[in-house]
Amino acid sequence: MIEQLIAEATECDFKVALETKKPKSWLKSVSAFSNGIGGTLFFGISDDREPIGLSDVQSDAEAISRLIKERITPLPQFNLKPFVEDNKNLLAIEISSGRSTPYYYKADGVMEAYVRVGNESVIAPDYIVNELILKGTNQSFDTLLTDALKKDYSFTLLEATYLERTGLHFEPSDYISFGLADKNGFLTNAGKLMADQHIVYNSRIFCTRWNGLEKGSIFDDALDDKEYEGNLIYLLKNATDFIKNNSKVRFAKEAQYRVDKPDYAERA
The missing domain is CATH 3.30.950.30 (Schlafen, AAA domain)
Incomplete structure (x- = not known):
């Protein structure tokens, strides 16, 4: 042992x-x-x-x-x-x-x-x-109720993305099923993070393309820098686009198709 x-x-x-x-x-x-x-x-x-x-x-x-x-x-x-x-x-x-x-x-x-x-x-x-x-207590930060009412905010990006990915409409009852709101219409922290409006201050992401493999050099420290704030779907899309825009995609030609070789796999 x-x-x-x-x-x-x-x-x-x-x-x-x-x-x-x-x-x-x-x-x-x-x-x-x-x-x-x-x-x-x-x-x-x-x-x-x-x-x-x-x-x-x-x-x-x-x-x-x-x-x-x-x-x-x-x-x-x-x-x-x-x-x-x-x-x-x-x-x-x-x-x-x-x-x-x-x-x-x-x-x-x-x-x-x-x-x-x-x-x-x-x-x-x-x-x-x-x-x-x-x-x-079988709770998490996401499930905690807030004093924000669902009727005061919009969720068009969430509903459109859900329809695009699943082919189904996001029904009013789904907000409760997904833990985004309660039966009285109050949003959870997860619900606030999914609203179109930027109502959670820390719901933001900083993206930087550094010059070289280390932070700081004799040349410019960064080649590109962006700050995004909004709901989680918006952050995910923009962060992914930032990486794509700052990456190269090599490819190898095969007999009937080509094989892309990006710097970073999309799944990663």
């Missing part, structure tokens, strides 16, 4: 021994794994993947269960697995990705939520905590 693990990473953390006097050193990883995509904590293994072993696996397993129940809230799902490697008794805790986020480490009068950044467990910044709260 250990040979397959190259190093500590987003889903993997090694601990030489179980810290019971300073459990925060590993409990923050339990919080981070639960708030993210899950992961595994290995006890009895050094940072360079050498099996050191645990003297009392049963006692350590009981301590782990007790400390998680006492100091992680809400209680995450985890699975304790003892195993042997090179005649050393080791212990693995598999922590599942949680649904009731955020999962906090609580002790000494403080509550802190952690997330994984590479191979580290760090305190989640406020905006990440807000996202975890929404996730824990």
Whole structure:
């Protein structure tokens, strides 16, 4: 098992021994794994993947269960697995990705939520905590209702694009089905992002064609620069056109057709 693990990473953390006097050193990883995509904590293994072993696996397993129940809230799902490697008794805790986020480490009068950044467990910044709260209530930023009324805005680009792509008309009931508005006619954040009018300030995109492979040179820094603001369909179309206008398309002639070789594939 250990040979397959190259190093500590987003889903993997090694601990030489179980810290019971300073459990925060590993409990923050339990919080981070639960708030993210899950992961595994290995006890009895050094940072360079050498099996050191645990003297009392049963006692350590009981301590782990007790400390998680006492100091992680809400209680995450985890699975304790003892195993042997090179005649050393080791212990693995598999922590599942949680649904009731955020999962906090609580002790000494403080509550802190952690997330994984590479191979580290760090305190989640406020905006990440807000996202975890929404996730824990089965919500997202897109689904949150706003005070904007659908009747005050137009959606001609959305409806025209939908007809072009599907051959179907975008019916009034579809705004509710697609999560763009509620039954009372109030737009969600997703609905505001689809309106013809620019009503979400940050709904914008900056496109730059740099001169060379690095930003900055002895010549002009940029060869082309554009800023677009509007709904998401408008942004996607203009950003795609910007790339096409700043790309070359080579082609090779075959027997009955030609093969285009653009700098960047349209799908990308």
